[in-house]
Amino acid sequence: MFALLHLLLLLLSLSSHSIAxxxxxxxxxxxxxxxYDVVKDIVDSSYVPAxxxxxxxxxxxxLVSRHGTRAPTKKRMTELDRLASSLQAHIAEAKEHESLLEKAPAWLLGWTSPWKGKVNGGELVAPGEDELYDLGIRLRERFSRLxxxxxxPDVYAIKATQVPRASASSVAFAMGLFGGRGNLxxxxxxxxxxxxxxxxxxILLRFYDTCQSYKNYRKSEQxxxxxxxxxxxxxxTLALSKRYxxxxxxxDISSLWFLCKQEASLLDxxxxxxxxxxxxxVAxxxxxxxxxxxxxxxxxxxxNYLMGLPLLKDVVESMESAIKxxxxxxxxxxxxxxxLRFAHAETIVPFSCLLGLFLEESEYSRIQREEPLDYPPKPPKRRNWRGSIIAPFAGNNMLVLYNCPANKSNKYYVHVLHNEHPVPLPGCNNSDFCPFEVFKEKILQPHLKEDYDAICTVKKQHAQKPAASKLSSAPSGSDSMELQKHEL
Structure with missing residues (x-):
């Protein structure tokens, strides 16, 4: 009987493993x-919201939102055309040894880019319009009174960067938010x-474009x-070369990975x-x-995140005006x-870091001291830092100011949501519902030692040259891969 039970447990274990x-x-x-739709509801199941x-x-x-799903840029479409030429050369070489083509996936034979011949790129596509339109509808239902x-425009201010996919996202969102309330x-x-x-x-939504110190840093560290x-x-590269x-x-592998992301996101x-x-x-x-x-x-x-201080200060000032x-x-x-703001991943990521999201509490004290953190652990180790969660297409942060008149000591609170779900703030005892004065003291105030101009002026940076880091000391290879820029 014991042996049979043991066998059943083993089978269940194998079954659950295969399901996973x-x-x-x-x-x-x-x-x-x-x-957005494939990750927006992925949350930390161990966290209990306030x-x-x-x-x-x-x-x-x-609201600080990234634009919705977009088409590849012209530069990336050119890269895919080069990939097609490279694949054709590999196939032609393999055809000289007919048996080798047995392992090549059929789709590779004669493959051309779905965007071949397309003149323009980077625009918001239909799924991206849906993402923002549906977000507007959900917020209207969730905060119906507000x-x-x-x-x-003075009651519901809508701001976007001067980039078509961001402004188009703001329009799609507002159509969802205000739909049914007009006559058009x-x-x-x-x-x-x-x-x-x-x-x-x-400097509020494209601070990374106006901060010269950051542009120099990024260029030097790439x-x-x-x-x-x-x-x-x-x-x-070695594994796939042997496999196929x-x-x-x-x-080729870099471009195939990019193609994978485009096919999966845009074409399913x-x-x-x-x-x-x-x-x-993939991991x-x-x-x-x-x-x-x-x-x-x-x-x-x-x-990277201190240059986003003007945005965080603007958020806090808007709350102070609402309280008044x-x-x-x-x-x-x-x-x-x-x-309501619509921008880019380069906006969302630093803003999330200013809030201290996706950190352990022990790490939060380090960013308040402006110390770099350890790199995200390599798979198969688990990590909190995942771009797919932090800044997917249409990814967003919401800070909702609440009035709690029954609480005499702390009347106003900030509810922090990421991708529409409550997230813990390490600077507020890991709560997503933070007293407004605590939010200012613990989240904003520690970063106010320098202003934007001091942070971003190159002359200031040269006067305070940082010590060499393990990153900047890494040697560069002569046969190095072209860096994949996120072109967000």
């Missing part, structure tokens, strides 16, 4: 090229205003980041380029993207109730 293997969804592992007390009402909402006033067309839409700032001076990624690409008996190069094709890689290889390739994101846009250097209006009992419709 089957549920690996490559679409959830595409770093910042991940579509219970918002009865009587607390939202009085102001700040977002239910008659539209006015069968959907009863209404006109709304979207304000933009010149790329040359937008070769070292590339060097860190090389071993993974070399390993996978084709003479893939490291650049997962059995071609993505099918070349096994699950462990490693995802990690290389996450590593690059961490070093060049995230916690790898304090400059509430305290003075201004009539509804006479003050701003939401500030």
């Amino acid at each position: 293997d089957e549920i690996f969804d490559v679409r959830q592992h595409l770093a910042t090229v991940t579509r 219970q918002i007390p009865d009587g607390c009402e939202p009085i102001h909402l700040n 977002l239910g006033d008659e539209y006015h 067309g069968p959907g009863k839409q209404r006109a709304f205003a979207v304000s933009t700032e010149s790329r040359a001076s937008d 070769p070292a980041v590339e060097k860190l990624k090389e071993p993974v690409f070399d390993e996978i 008996e084709l003479n893939f190069t490291r650049q 094709i997962t059995n071609q380029a993505c099918g070349l890689f096994d699950d462990s290889e 490693l390739l995802e990690w290389t993207d996450d590593l690059e994101l961490f070093i060049l846009k995230g916690y790898g250097k304090s400059l 209006a509430n305290e003075e009992a201004h009539p509804s419709g006479s003050y701003e109730k939401a500030r």
Whole structure:
């Protein structure tokens, strides 16, 4: 009897293991090229969100959202055309040894890029429009009282960067948010205003473009980041060359990984380029993207997120204005109730880091001291830092200001949501519902030692030359792979 029970347990174990293997969804592992709908509900099941007390009402909402799913840029489409030529050369070489083609996937024979001949790129595509439109509808339903006033640009301020996919995302979102409230067309839409700032001076949403110190840092560190990624690409290049008996190069693997991400996100094709890689290889390739994101846009250097201080200060100032209006009992419709921003992953990632998201509490004290953190652990180790969760297409942070009149000591609270779900703030005792004064003291104040100009002026950086890091000291290889830029 015991032997039979043991056998049954063993079979159950093997069965659950095979089920776990089957549920690996490559679409959830595409770093910042991940579509919103496949990851937005992935949450830490061990985290228990705070219970918002009865009587607390939202009085102001700040949204910082990335644009929706977009087409590849012209530069990337050119890369895919080069990939097609390279694959054709490998196939022609293999045809000289007919038996070798037996291992080559059929789709590779005569493959051409789905974007071949396309003149323009980088625009918001239909799935991206849906992502933002549906987000607008969900927020209208979730915060019906807060977002239910008659539209006015001073009540619901909509801001976007001066990039078409960002402004198009803001329009799709607002159509969802305000749909049915106007007189335009069968959907009863209404006109709304979207304000933009010149790329040359937008320190709120494109601070990475106006911060010269950051641009210099990124340019200088890219070769070292590339060097860190090389071993993974070399390993996978060798594995795929043996598996399919084709003479893939490291650049081929880099381009095939990019193609996998585009096919899976834009075309829902997962059995071609993505099918070349096994699950462990996808996990490693995802990690290389996450590593690059961490070093060049995230916690790898304090400059990456400190340049986002104007945005965080703008968020806090909007909350202070809402508190003032509430305290003075201004009539509804006479003050701003939401500030809705649409930008890029380069905006979302530093802003998330300023809030201290995706950290352990012990690490939060290090970023307050502006210390770089250890690199995200390599698979199969688990990590919190995943680009697919932090900044997928349409990824977003929401900070909702609540008025809790029954609580005399702390009347105003900030509810922090990432991709529409509560997330813990290490700076607020790992709670997602933080007293506003604590939010200012613990989240904003520690970063205010220097202002944006001091952080981003090159002359200032030269006067305070940092010590050499293990990253900048990494040697560069003569045969190094062209760095995959995220082009977000």
